[in-house]
């Protein structure tokens with residue numbers, strides 16, 4: 001994703017460049033409107049997502065409410 | 073008219089029932105009046121398992137049964153009313169599990185063909201889900217191609233059906249405590265087919281004659297459906313056709329179009345529907361439709377196939393189970409394409425009143441009087457085009473009696489577990505935490521799954537709609553699948569705006585913040601497996617106990633009719649969920665068996681069955697159960713988070 005910046009006035013420092021809101025332009029339409037999984041492109045990203053988002057099952061460091069390191 | 077109004081609360085349905093009458097076309101609503109349900113079969117008191125019977129052992133009517141009466145309530149072989157009721161119930165579970173699981177098996181074989189490059193029309197649409205299943209099944213990922221991984225995955229999953237020992241792989245997804253309980257009770261399924269076969273064996277004349285023992289096998293079989301056949305079908309369909317994401321569409325008979333060739337795809341397995349969705353837009357097909365005087369091809373869904381293509385493509389839904397004949401009654405349907413499950417045999421005779429072609433496509437499900445065009449995944453595009461051409465050729469044959477009711481409602485569908493997780497937390501912090509937090513702070517009281525069919529023995533759509541409205545008004549978030557989901561969608565409950573209109577203040581505030589409807593469409597009936605995963609995610613996220621039976625959740629199928637619904641209900645109960653069914657209850661002929669399932673099951677599984685045909689009372693039972701669980705968790709009083717200032721902090725430290 002391309003990060004965007006914008007110039008803002010900072011007290012005592014004149015104008016500084018700061019990171020601005022970064023989002024995809026436009027509004028998806030039709031069948032693609034709600035599609036979010038396509039945002040993850042590489043296999044590495046997808047595996048990383050599984051370990052964080054689906055950490056309940058695939059995270060190595062996370063045991064949630066079950067608090068058990070050895071499987072039942 | 074007043075008599076007709078009682079048959080449904082859906083205006084399009086009411087209008088089409090009246091039209092069928094004018095057109096002198098006999099439909100399900102007429103037959104439900106003329107064919108009364110057998111009261112002995114309805115309570116599970118008829119046994120036809122051998123040729124000394126059928127034996128009928130009903131409860132005495134209008135008086136209490138004496139011990140002497142009870143002794144006499146036996147079949148010729150001596151089988152008690154308890155054994156007979158339990159055997160009948162377990163056979164329903166076996167049939168439901170077989171239906172879902174045979175669907176699952178067909179999906180695995182299509183998946184394997186895809187992976188081996190034998191089905192050029194299909195491709196792997198969701199690599200992430202493929203990787204997820206590879207992790208589940210311990211399949212090496214590395215830099216292997218998706219196809220290599222998919223072949224190993226398909227070959228591993230197909231073995232789940234014929235496995236004889238051990239336990240099903242997906243049981244490991246369940247909360248750890250639940251897995252231990254299943255093992256302790258001896259209900260962890262070994263192989264999907266094995267459990268169905270053993271259920272059929274044990275219910276054969278003269279085998280298992282202890283109702284408690286029979287019902288244990290019922291649980292093991294049902295779990296082989298929910299955590300086996302159904303879950304495999306859902307997950308592989310996600311890999312092949314995409315994991316559902318939010319998608320907008322419309323529902324009800326008004327989605328049919330007067331100036332286009334209308335084709336309805338009806339049934340359960342999505343392979344053909346997926347290809348029809350693509351091919352209905354093919355320029356060659358559109359041009360062919362135009363050559364016959366139509367503007368194009370309008371594809372709509374019916375029953376669970378509808379849910380599959382709605383969730384993934386936004387294809388509109390023409391209606392739920394009881395509307396299948398009515399779509400033909402519009403006089404504007406060129407073809408109804410069917411595969412397996414929930415297809416009424418009367419479609420052929422209804423079609424004879426109009427011009428509709430009924431096209432069967434699956435070698436396992438043929439119908440006398442229908443046209444059969446067998447669908448072969450290996451030549452999917454050609455097969456889909458051949459079917460569409462038959463429909464287009466039929467367009468000029470429309471008769472004069474065309475009337476499409478105007479009703480159609482907007483809806484948002486596509487709430488898979490993955491999407492809910494993403495919507496609640498975002499791409500970088502996807503999580504069920506916001507849901508759990510809002511349950512803990514009391515904005516959301518609990519979660520209910522309202523699923524199942526529609527049934528001509530009750531007012532169509534009214535029972536489920538009344539229940540769902542009662543639940544959301546009481547701040548219970550509702551998850552839906554199947555034909556039940558369609559009832560809510562038709563009534564406008566599946567758009568975000570419904571939150572402020574129908575939901576309680578707490579639930580509405582959460583829905584508005586996240587931007588979701590108060591009633592979430594999670595897919596077809598096999599996708600009830602998604603609800604199991606969502607419930608497990610709630611447990612694993614923490615703060616709501618350590619098993620599904622600790623959660624403030626409940627389930628219901630208020631207008632159920634199919635044996636699959638019984639299998640689904642039993643796997644929810646055996647997974648720890650309190651589950652209420654409406655319409656009728658098939659073990660009423662034995663008080664012992666019924667009490668065992670309604671009361672003692674709670675001590676065994678933490679979840680139990682209930683029967684309540686009144687939707688408000690049923691919703692109140694669910695809410696009472698949710699409140700009981702909230703109390704047990706110590707979250708029965710809603711607590712807003714207190715922000716401590718320095719004075720309060722000092723007081724706390726000094727205490």
Ligand code: SF4
Nearest residue numbers: 119122125127147149
């Ligand atoms: S198995 Fe027993 S109860 Fe059933 S039909 Fe035969 S004799 Fe009757």
